[in-house]
Amino acid sequence: MRTKDIEEKTGLTRDTIRFYEKENLITIPRRADNGYRYYDDKIIRQLKMISRAKALGFTLKEIKELTVLLYSGELTPTKMAGELSKKRDEIDEKLLKLSELKSEIDKALKGLCEYKDELNSP
Amino acid sequence: MRTKDIEEKTGLTRDTIRFYEKENLITIPRRADNGYRYYDDKIIRQLKMISRAKALGFTLKEIKELTVLLYSGELTPTKMAGELSKKRDEIDEKLLKLSELKSEIDKALKGLCEYKDELNSP
DNA sequence: CTTGACTATGGACTAAACTCTATAGTTTAG
DNA sequence: CTAAACTATAGAGTTTAGTCCATAGTCAAG
Structure with missing residues (x-):
């Protein structure tokens, strides 16, 4: 290509x-x-x-x-395994951070829904 | 602080x-x-x-x-909800990409285990 | 053959995101 | 009180990751 x-x-x-x-x-x-x-x-x-x-x-x-x-x-398999595990941990860390960020946004969205509900409630 | x-x-x-x-x-x-x-x-x-x-x-x-x-x-709640949803989508996209990256690493780690198993097999 | 679209190269330039520098005021611990 | 550690500022400087420029060879369609 x-x-x-x-x-x-x-x-x-x-x-x-x-x-x-x-x-x-x-x-x-x-x-x-x-x-x-x-x-x-x-x-x-x-x-x-x-x-x-x-x-x-x-x-x-x-x-x-x-x-x-x-x-x-x-790299030797042992070395590779070690390094790959480290990378995997870094990814898990980012996954956690992303989830946290997502939670923050969901919380804000939820707040908006509740705000809307309050507006609509009798 | x-x-x-x-x-x-x-x-x-x-x-x-x-x-x-x-x-x-x-x-x-x-x-x-x-x-x-x-x-x-x-x-x-x-x-x-x-x-x-x-x-x-x-x-x-x-x-x-x-x-x-x-x-x-x-921002108005409506505008906010729209934008927050977009951001949420971006995050979901990154979550997907991270999972894909993690899979690739796991596949490599699995390959290493199998390589090790082959070395140890009778 | 011609022309436009493709390819190559080295090096200059740019944008984003800081980091450093020089200077000077304020706080804190001994 | 003294000295070190803290704080402040504006603007210059650096790093990272490209992007552009000028030049020139190659390919493909008409």
Whole structure:
């Protein structure tokens, strides 16, 4: 898959993807004879994961750690297990924070309903 | 509560809090006679919410919208309900993304366990 | 062949979100 | 009282994460 296609598929711009390649966030794509990049499925998965993690407030540094863990196969299984568990904990922390935020909004919405009910009550 | 205390309570630096004040992300704190800021509970709640939302990938612009919704009391209930519902949807989207990320990590961890099991199997 | 759409590159530029600097007043503990 | 720790300010400086620019090769359709 070439650059324009992958822009569409991932929602990331060419420049952003190039930036990620330069920062070693993704596997270096193979090149055709004309110098064009070809992105295989693995890289697409990486980019989708980056896009997702970015939207969740992970820094590129953190995301890089994650992609190394998930896609590079350079770590020993023991090391990987340890690091993945840490990442999992970070995610649980964010899940908690999101739930808290959601609760706050639900509370405000509930307050609005009660306010409305008061307006409508006889 | 004065600045150093609030730094500790929120995990945000003085400069960051000042920045948020300047950007109108928080209610302007009252001042003592000596010019020192005093932060009441409402502001502490605001700062904690900002800290949380920031860690979840919301931009300061988005966070500002949220604090207006939750803390300012300037919007009509109908408008508020609409906007809060939108924010709630955004959070649900992030919850989904987090779950997907967590699944990917769990899958990798599971793969490691199975790899270990294979090593240990007779 | 031509033209427009695609691709590439390196490096300059931008925006968001702080962080630091220089200066100076106030508080607190010894 | 003294010195260190606290507070304040405005504006300059830094970091992160892209985005743009200028240039030029390649592809595809007419």
